[in-house]
Amino acid sequence: MNKFLYTIIAVSMTLGAYAQKSDGSTKSLVKAEKEFAEDLAKHGAKTAFTTYSADDALVFRPNPVNAKTFYAGQGDDKGLSWNPVYAKVARSGDWGFTTGPFTADGETKTYGQYLSVWKAKEGKWELAMDLGVTHNKPLNKVEPLFIEPKDFYKPKFAGDKQRAAGVDIIATTEKTLNTMLKSYGAAAFAGFLNPDARVLFPGYEPIIGKDKALAFFNGMVKNMTLKTTKANKADGGDLAYTYGVATVDYRADLRESFNYLFIYERQADHNWNLIVQVFAPAER
Numbered sequence: 001m002n003k004f005l006y007t008i009i010a011v012s013m014t015l016g017a018y019a020q021k022s023d024g025s026t027k028s029l030v031k032a033e034k035e036f037a038e039d040l041a042k043h044g045a046k047t048a049f050t051t052y053s054a055d056d057a058l059v060f061r062p063n064p065v066n067a068k069t070f071y072a073g074q075g076d077d078k079g080l081s082w083n084p085v086y087a088k089v090a091r092s093g094d095w096g097f098t099t100g101p102f103t104a105d106g107e108t109k110t111y112g113q114y115l116s117v118w119k120a121k122e123g124k125w126e127l128a129m130d131l132g133v134t135h136n137k138p139l140n141k142v143e144p145l146f147i148e149p150k151d152f153y154k155p156k157f158a159g160d161k162q163r164a165a166g167v168d169i170i171a172t173t174e175k176t177l178n179t180m181l182k183s184y185g186a187a188a189f190a191g192f193l194n195p196d197a198r199v200l201f202p203g204y205e206p207i208i209g210k211d212k213a214l215a216f217f218n219g220m221v222k223n224m225t226l227k228t229t230k231a232n233k234a235d236g237g238d239l240a241y242t243y244g245v246a247t248v249d250y251r252a253d254l255r256e257s258f259n260y261l262f263i264y265e266r267q268a269d270h271n272w273n274l275i276v277q278v279f280a281p282a283e284r
Contacts, residue, residue, distance in 0.1 A: 020052060020124040024093025026148045029118055032125040033084045033098045044076025053127045054119060060131035060259050062283045064229075064243075067127065079105035082114055085142045086198065086276075088265075091149040092236030095119040095128065097263055099198070099206075099276060101142070102132060111137050113200045115261055115278045117241055129243065131261055131280045133202045140205055153236045163235070170231040170240040170264060173272045178226040186217035186224060194265060194273040201279050213277075223249040226260070240264040240272065245282055257282040 020032045032052075040048035049059075049071040057067035082102035089096030097117050104110040114132035118125045155162065180188035190210075199207040199216060207216050225247045233240040243261045250256070258279040264272040 020126065022093065022120040022123055022125045024089065024120070024149070024152060026087050026089045026096060026146045029089050029096045029098060029125055030084050030087050030146055032118065033087070033116070036127070037082050040080060041078055044078050045080060046071045046074050046076045049127070052125075054121065057127050058129050058243075060280050062281055063259060067130070084146075085144045086146070088147045088239065088275075089149055090234030090236045090239040091151055092154040092234050092238075093120055093149070093152065094154070094235050095232075095239070097239075097241070097276065099200070099278075101138060109137075110134055113206055113278070115200060115263075115276060117261070117263075129241075129261065131259060131278060133200050133204075133278060133280050135203050135205055138205050142206060142208070149236070149238075155235060163233070166233040166237065166240075167231050170233050170242060170272065171228060173264065174226060174228050174231065174242050174262070178228075181224045181226065186221040187214075189217055189274075190214055192274050194267075194275045197274055198276045199279075200277065202281055220250060221248055222251045238266050240266075246279060248279075257284050 020035070022028050022032070036048060036052045039051065049067055053067040055068065058064045059067045059070055061070055080102065083100050084098040085100040087096060087098040095118060097115065099113065099115045102112050102114050112132050112134035114130065116127060117129040119128045177188065177192050180191065193210045193213055195210045196208070197210050197213050199213045201207065201216070204216070207213050227245045227247075228242050229244040231240065231242045241261060241263050243259070246258045246260045248256050248258060259282045260280070261278050262274055263276040265275045267273055
């Protein structure tokens, strides 16, 4: 066997033996995320992403591509670092998300924010989706907020038919949002954003809070169109995500396309509100 390939396999087996364990808690997800960052710093991007990514994981570089396919052709760069500051796991423990700041060393240092979705499989966390945006060196510090599930709930008889029905609810919610955006512009977000919503947008530090997010959208965006690629809902029925392509018409008479990832949370009134949004530039 090729000596380099043997080394990669041996390191991956070693990392996998100690990392990524899932017990359905946000704490275990944050631990997996931090171990992922530590292992990248030690062994490089190719090894770390190969170890931690699900077989069907997507990374946006800038458009969506299979994570393992992409990193198979990359070097083992150790210049990327990040730290989660906000995370939640669904009450069914089947998936969760983390977001926080990252830095990338190169000719010049790059700063930004990432959003990652993780799925639990056979007792361990696997990276399912990862994308991010860049901005200038941050001036504001965001306090960590790791929210544990309020309880554990997973339907005993959750089959493909029931999951598909749940996904349809999320797809319909986003379809309604898209219709409202076409009719009322960015002001339509007022009916969909949670009070603690976070927006990650290129060139800006995290925009936290519904009022600040609405002021940001209304001040800059004239119209927006969403083309949903996929929706997914946790078995516990409390969290969901969608991703796709957003076409933004700015008030400055410019148009730009973004890959987006939205995290939704079910509210007490059974409506689904946006709690995290990221818009990453798309390559057309």
